[in-house]
Amino acid sequence: MPLEPLPTAWDLSLERAVPGEDLVGVGADLEPGTLLAAYRAGLFPMGVGRHGGPPMGWWSPDPRGVLLPGDLHVSRSLRRTRSRFETRVDTAFGQVVAGCADPSRPGRWITPAVGGAYARLHELGWAHSVESWQDGRLVGGLYGIAIGGLFAGESMFHHATDASKAALVGLVRLLEAELGDRWLVDVQWHTRHLGSLGVREVPRSRYLQLLGAALQQPLPQVWSGATQEPPTPRMPRGAR
Incomplete structure (x- = not known):
């Protein structure tokens, strides 16, 4: 099980958050x-x-980008390219963060301080990576925070076509296999790229409801150690 750190001294409530302001x-x-x-x-x-x-x-974006059970859309082309990758979990967390923090990427925001903070959370068992491997080489992936049935995605990268998308699909399949339809993937903001995979926008108030329900779920055992995507995941009704 993840190790609970010392509590924060800061007030991080949303009581004074202004609707529509991120x-x-x-x-x-x-x-x-x-x-x-x-x-x-x-x-x-x-x-x-x-x-x-x-x-x-x-x-706290308002609206918030989320991927919900049943919404994942895997195109025919992605199904073809995804078969070329092997999905792994937590075998190269530092490399995934480094790939996401590449200074040549536009809009880079993952500083050494930020990367170090998530490395500490990884050591405590809260931060995880989902990786796409090809011919023994890491070619894409994503990382984020897992709490109960929530996976809060922070960033993704790819060095091969569709490698980051394959990692996101792999993440959903892993959650489906253990939690059925009782999970939430938070992607922060909706983009055209993520929208093509089924990400939608919800108001902050709705996000907080979904978050509360997700936090009540048991932590999937996939986050307890290195693993690969199961070959026959359990699919929720309506999944595409």
């Missing part, structure tokens, strides 16, 4: 207890300075 606070720290309290409250950190540097902002 940035709800500035400051605090990146200690493990602060980060976990933020995710449990519906927040996540991202620097508001140049290239994601200080000061640290705390965000």
Whole structure:
């Protein structure tokens, strides 16, 4: 089981959040207890300075991008390319974060301080990577925070066509296999890229309801150690 860190000293509630505004606070720290309290409250950190540097902002997008049970859309072309990849979990967490933090990527925001904060959460058992491997080489993946039935995705990268999409599909299949339709994947903001996979937008109020339900679910055992995607995942009704 993940190790619970010391509690945060900061007030991370959304009581004074303004509807429609994504940035709800500035400051605090990146200690493990602060980060976990933020995710449990519906927040996540991202620097508001140049290239994601200080000061640290705390965000709760309104509307929020989410992938819900039954919404995943896997195109015919993605089904073909996905068969070329092997899905692994937590075998190269640091490499995945480094791939997402590549300074050549536009809009880079994963600073060394941010990467180090998630590395500490990984050591405690809260942060995880889902990886796409091809011919023994890491070619894409994503990382995020798992709490109960919530997976809060932070970033993804790819060095091969559809490798990051394959990792997201692999993530959903793993959640389906253990939780059926009792999970929530938070992607923060809706984009055209994610929308093609079935991501939708929901108001912040609805997100907080979904979050509350997800946090009540048991933590999938897939996050307890390195594994590969099961060959025959259990599919919820209506999945595509």
